[in-house]
Amino acid sequence: MPILLWISRHEPNKAQISFIENKIGKVEIIKLNSPYKEEIEEQIFSIKPNCIVGILPRSWLPYLLYGIPKATIWLKPKFKSVHPGEIREEPCTDFNADEDVILNPAEKRYDEYITRGDRVLHLRHSGYERVIQARDRQLLFINWR
Numbered sequence: 001m002p003i004l005l006w007i008s009r010h011e012p013n014k015a016q017i018s019f020i021e022n023k024i025g026k027v028e029i030i031k032l033n034s035p036y037k038e039e040i041e042e043q044i045f046s047i048k049p050n051c052i053v054g055i056l057p058r059s060w061l062p063y064l065l066y067g068i069p070k071a072t073i074w075l076k077p078k079f080k081s082v083h084p085g086e087i088r089e090e091p092c093t094d095f096n097a098d099e100d101v102i103l104n105p106a107e108k109r110y111d112e113y114i115t116r117g118d119r120v121l122h123l124r125h126s127g128y129e130r131v132i133q134a135r136d137r138q139l140l141f142i143n144w145r
Contacts (some may be wrong), residue, residue: 002027002053003028003049004049004050004053006030008031008053013097014030015125019127024050024051037060054076059131061074067071074131079123
């Protein structure tokens with residue numbers, strides 16, 4: 001079974017996992033929540049995943065992509081705003097836990113629910129971009145369909 005390394009502070013939702021499994025089949029998910037680039041690199045080389053989903057600083061990607069097997073699929077989740085241009089005081093009633101996340105812009109964190117009355121952005125999963133490193137170490141982001 002292919003191994004999916006999920007590098008993020010939030011759990012993958014059903015839509016995110018279904019999208020990947022429709023592409024490469026059922027996956028074993030290993031979750032990693034680390035703020036340290038070196039620890040992430042160590043885990044990538046230790047686990048040897050077939051697919052990596054990372055919500056990470058863009059500046060880390062060239063460093064982490066260097067040396068991984070070309071067959072490894074590296075993905076960056078895409079989201080679209082459910083209420084474009086609008087920041088709400090609380091999540092709206094059409095929140096769907098299977099495909100939505102709530103972003104608290106003040107804390108720059110993803111949470112399924114923000115219950116403290118903070119201002120929130122309501123985002124819905126809209127696929128992935130595949131991250132490819134060109135020969136000159138430039139990053140290419142390609143819609144993964």
